[in-house]
Amino acid sequence: MTKLRNTQPALYWCxxxxxxxxxxxxPLVLTLVGTAWVRITNLAILFTFLxxxxxxxxxxxxxxxxxxxxxxxxxxxxYALLASPHxxxxxxxxIILPIGAFCACVAGALLGAPTLxxxxxxxxxxxxxxxxxxxxxxxxxxxxxNITNGPKGITRIDPLQIGSVEFYNSDTWLGILFTGPAKYYxxxxxxxxxxxxxxxxxxxxxxxxxWVAIREDEVAAKSCGINTRNIKLLAFAMGASFGGIAxxxxxxxxxxxxxxxxxxxxxxxxxxxVVLGGMGNVWGVIAGALLLSFVPExxxxxxxxxxxxxxxxxxxxxxVLRMLIFGAALVLTMRFRPAGLWPESxxxxxxxxxxxx
Amino acid sequence: xxxxxxxxxxxxxxxxxxxxxxxVSLSIQRGEIYGLIGxxxxxxxxxxxxLTGLYTADEGRFVFDxxxxxxxxxxxxxxxxxxxxxxNIRLFSNMTALENVMVGRHLRTGAGIFGAILRNxxxxxxxxxxxxxxxxxxxxxxxxxxxxILARNLAYGDQRRLEIARALATEPKLLALDEPAAGMNxxxxxxxxxxxxxxxxxxxxxxxIEHDVKLVMGLCDRVAxxxxxxxxxxxxxxxxxxxxxxxEAYLGGAVA
Numbered sequence: 001m002t003k004l005r006n007t008q009p010a011l012y013w014c015x016x017x018x019x020x021x022x023x024x025x026x027p028l029v030l031t032l033v034g035t036a037w038v039r040i041t042n043l044a045i046l047f048t049f050l051x052x053x054x055x056x057x058x059x060x061x062x063x064x065x066x067x068x069x070x071x072x073x074x075x076x077x078x079y080a081l082l083a084s085p086h087x088x089x090x091x092x093x094x095i096i097l098p099i100g101a102f103c104a105c106v107a108g109a110l111l112g113a114p115t116l117x118x119x120x121x122x123x124x125x126x127x128x129x130x131x132x133x134x135x136x137x138x139x140x141x142x143x144x145x146n147i148t149n150g151p152k153g154i155t156r157i158d159p160l161q162i163g164s165v166e167f168y169n170s171d172t173w174l175g176i177l178f179t180g181p182a183k184y185y186x187x188x189x190x191x192x193x194x195x196x197x198x199x200x201x202x203x204x205x206x207x208x209x210x211w212v213a214i215r216e217d218e219v220a221a222k223s224c225g226i227n228t229r230n231i232k233l234l235a236f237a238m239g240a241s242f243g244g245i246a247x248x249x250x251x252x253x254x255x256x257x258x259x260x261x262x263x264x265x266x267x268x269x270x271x272x273x274v275v276l277g278g279m280g281n282v283w284g285v286i287a288g289a290l291l292l293s294f295v296p297e298x299x300x301x302x303x304x305x306x307x308x309x310x311x312x313x314x315x316x317x318x319x320v321l322r323m324l325i326f327g328a329a330l331v332l333t334m335r336f337r338p339a340g341l342w343p344e345s346x347x348x349x350x351x352x353x354x355x356x357x
Numbered sequence: 358x359x360x361x362x363x364x365x366x367x368x369x370x371x372x373x374x375x376x377x378x379x380x381v382s383l384s385i386q387r388g389e390i391y392g393l394i395g396x397x398x399x400x401x402x403x404x405x406x407x408l409t410g411l412y413t414a415d416e417g418r419f420v421f422d423x424x425x426x427x428x429x430x431x432x433x434x435x436x437x438x439x440x441x442x443x444x445n446i447r448l449f450s451n452m453t454a455l456e457n458v459m460v461g462r463h464l465r466t467g468a469g470i471f472g473a474i475l476r477n478x479x480x481x482x483x484x485x486x487x488x489x490x491x492x493x494x495x496x497x498x499x500x501x502x503x504x505x506i507l508a509r510n511l512a513y514g515d516q517r518r519l520e521i522a523r524a525l526a527t528e529p530k531l532l533a534l535d536e537p538a539a540g541m542n543x544x545x546x547x548x549x550x551x552x553x554x555x556x557x558x559x560x561x562x563x564x565x566i567e568h569d570v571k572l573v574m575g576l577c578d579r580v581a582x583x584x585x586x587x588x589x590x591x592x593x594x595x596x597x598x599x600x601x602x603x604x605e606a607y608l609g610g611a612v613a
Binding site: 198201202205206207208209210212213216217219220221222223224225226227228229234238 | 435447451452456463466469480483484487
């Protein structure tokens with residue numbers, strides 16, 4: 001892309017402008033299909049945040065984390081507690097989001113510290129346990145002091161508000177109707193761009209190289225003078241803070257959080273996005289996140305009509321069939337593209353089986 | 358001779374009942390190539406691993422560059438100025454040759470997370486300097502034409518050279534090479550010898566573990582011989598070669 005920018009700047013900027021227009025017009029077009037699709041898009045962007053955050057830990061630093069959704073939960077609950085009638089606090093989002101990111105970051109370091117010596121399967125088990133601890137903690141912190149309101153969750157969370165623009169209702173600007181979800185979409189898109197830039201820059205930095213070095217050979221990395229303890233903690237903390245931001249936005253958009261949203265299956269879903277898309281490649285991970293967010297939804301809307309048309313009645317419950325197709329697709333992808341759909345160049349070579357030692 | 362760079366004092370290390378190192382003392386002068394030889398299992402690599410912080414010594418201490426070396430983690434040893442290579446090459450195999458050397462610059466550069474995200478002028482300049490220095494080092498060891506090839510796709514001899522370049526990137530005062538000629542053919546060994554000689558000529562101090570006695574004898578200013586974890590001889594190669602204990606260790610003693 002940089003090459004194109006240098007050789008044919010006109011073409012490059014035309015492309016950028018087209019993509020920008022498409023991204024800006026997207027929610028308006030989707031609103032015509034149904035506001036539900038704008039909501040689905042927003043959720044997909046949230047999962048992209050999560051996948052990009054997890055990619056730092058799993059893709060860059062090579063640390064298998066099965067409890068990543070815990071950081072999403074931390075961010076979501078920090079937002080919920082600081083902007084809802086539950087405690088009667090109503091802080092503005094630009095204060096809460098950084099607090100949420102910071103809390104998640106601390107949680108990431110807390111998870112990272114005891115697991116520094118672990119790797120592979122052992123690390124996966126401990127992180128899995130950590131994810132469950134956070135969820136169970138949230139589920140039970142309703143007595144003796146009611147902090148999280150237990151399984152009932154926290155309701156009536158303040159929606160986003162910037163200046164006089166409120167995000168829960170529709171507005172008509174320049175004769176165009178902007179629904180609430182469409183407005184959230186633009187905010188999410190802005191954050192997404194920032195997150196992508198941060199990821200790309202981290203990847204091509206001194207810290208990014210240190211992460212990959214640890215993934216490749218920890219002993220050699222230490223001998224090169226890399227303080228593997230700090231650099232690993234940094235990976236956990238950075239990854240977690242993206243999860244925290246995603247969680248905060250999730251709270252604001254949904255207006256309701258409960259422990260049910262942070263089950264193990266969600267962690268696995270995010271990990272699948274990273275692995276399916278291509279560990280370590282930011283664009284691959286984004287593709288994986290969007291694919292795994294949209295395809296199940298598309299199936300949800302097509303499976304039932306398709307059966308009606310073919311057999312005249314419903315044979316298999318859409319939900320069951322949806323997961324069946326989904327699982328089969330994952331297995332096939334891993335069979336034929338083990339490094340992911342859009343792998344990082346080094347992973348691609350790693351999996352190609354062309355070895356020379 | 359010039360002053361002492363590294364002094365090992367009574368280093369001992371045992372694994373269960375095996376005494377891998379027994380009160381080994383030696384001193385390395387600035388600017389020399391110091392060879393550490395001995396039969397298989399004599400404790401050479403153990404000594405290396407203790408020195409570079411991969412193992413902790415049971416007893417003894419190192420004085421490096423005039424100050425006691427506090428060994429608590431390998432990265433601190435590297436920071437103090439001791440860089441090493443490994444007997445079984447340990448490169449970052451899925452990174453390019455250039456990136457491998459750039460990782461070596463980690464220690465002597467400082468860009469943190471905010472520098473990386475903001476990519477301000479200082480970070481960009483540092484990044485350019487890292488890449489430039491890495492290129493220079495690749496040229497120095499003679500593999501600059503392979504700078505964009507993944508480390509694991511390099512020829513064996515070039516992997517050895519890359520490991521040396523990566524170690525040099527940490528700006529070591531002492532370069533510790535663990536069997537650099539292992540598995541090399543005669544031509545490769547000869548060219549490696551020229552590289553190590555060039556390193557000495559440029560003022561580097563080198564600690565060399567080697568099996569290839571001919572290489573050690575031709576290259577080292579002084580050698581120490583380890584056998585069953587004990588130092589049995591030390592001195593210029595020509596003297597050590599004639600030492601009765603050394604001959605016995607290598608060829609086996611007379612049947613008692």
